[in-house]
């Protein structure tokens with residue numbers, strides 16, 4: 034089985050490839066990634082001499098690049114995306130280029146090449162926010178940020194290819210994912226890295242927004258289960274039992290690090306900030322998947338990973354002009 038994985042130099046894509054190659058000797062991977070600011074080959078160091086992993090730097094928006102990368106591939110797992118909500122509020126163009134047009138290029142090539150199965154990795158954000166209860170897969174999509182709209186568009190487009198072209202495709206909708214090697218714009222690595230530098234942690238609004246947190250390995254195992262057992266044309270939620278308000282998450286991070294809560298700085302809220310994400314994942318559990326990690330242990334291990342690998346994230350937070358410019362632009366008006 035030769036699988037084209039897009040976005041495999043990203044946080045989840047790299048974890049997925051490493052897990053898959055480790056656990057399934059039948060699989061070889063072609064990893065197509067543009068290496069945007071979020072792509073990082075340091076995540077793939079352990080695969081350097083692995084003959085079952087081939088890396089191609091390229092843009093999924095190019096029909097030619099996609100055509101070549103898909104040559105000889107029997108399956109596709111599509112994770113490549115612009116992924117940060119705050120960036121989509123500053124400039125949405127790249128989100129619609131990659132998340133919609135790039136997805137179209139992949140779906141079109143997958144049909145022409147008669148790929149056996151394509152997985153589109155979507156997100157819980159496509160349902161929008163709800164104060165109570167849990168979204169099921171049949172619920173209407175009601176996304177509210179340019180990021181989540183671009184993902185919902187890719188999600189719907191994928192299912193339209195099943196309907197109109199008979200492509201064997203499935204969709205996963207995963208919750209907020211955490212673990213090692215995550216780009217330090219996302220809240221957990223951002224807050225850990227800032228706390229370790231004794232810098233204030235910019236908590237949006239009242240910090241009462243609720244997120245469902247899933248460890249990256251549990252999310253990847255969910256994607257693989259849908260790849261193997263999901264029914265053509267269906268979507269599957271991937272969530273965990275761990276719901277936390279942002280303020281409580283921040284306090285836990287500070288406690289693990291032994292840092293003072295005075296580092297918390299409440300700042301202007303994210304525009305259109307979704308209050309609560311919550312999913313029912315019974316459908317995936319019926320395929321034999323469940324979360325394996327204990328949240329407390331996984332959070333502690335994750336925080337310790339950033340503590341023990343300062344050079345990894347400091348190469349971004351302290352030395353990347355791109356990161357510094359982004360941070361200034363995104364947070365300047367929030368103080």
Ligand code: NAD
Pocket residue numbers: 039040041042043044045046065066067068069070071072073091092093094111112113114115116117131135154155156157184206207208209210211216
């Ligand atoms: P990430 O930002 O860490 O990685 C995205 C990767 O895609 C990067 O390596 C980047 O270089 C690559 N990429 C971007 N544009 C590209 C293009 N035009 N062509 C080729 N490659 C391109 O993201 P992540 O957190 O690993 O998320 C992976 C997928 O999972 C995304 O589709 C995201 O929407 C989805 N998802 C993420 C989460 C989460 O909490 N992180 C939760 C649910 C779903």
Ligand code: DAU
Pocket residue numbers: 116117118119155156157158207208209210218219220221223235236237238242244279303310
């Ligand atoms: O829910 C799945 C989604 O989770 C994925 O689809 C996205 O790709 C991923 O980026 C993530 O989106 P969020 O917006 O939920 O993640 P983020 O880490 O940006 O923020 C998590 C929560 O923390 C959110 O409620 C906003 C808050 N936050 C975030 C940042 C960066 C703050 O309070 N301060 C911050 O500086």
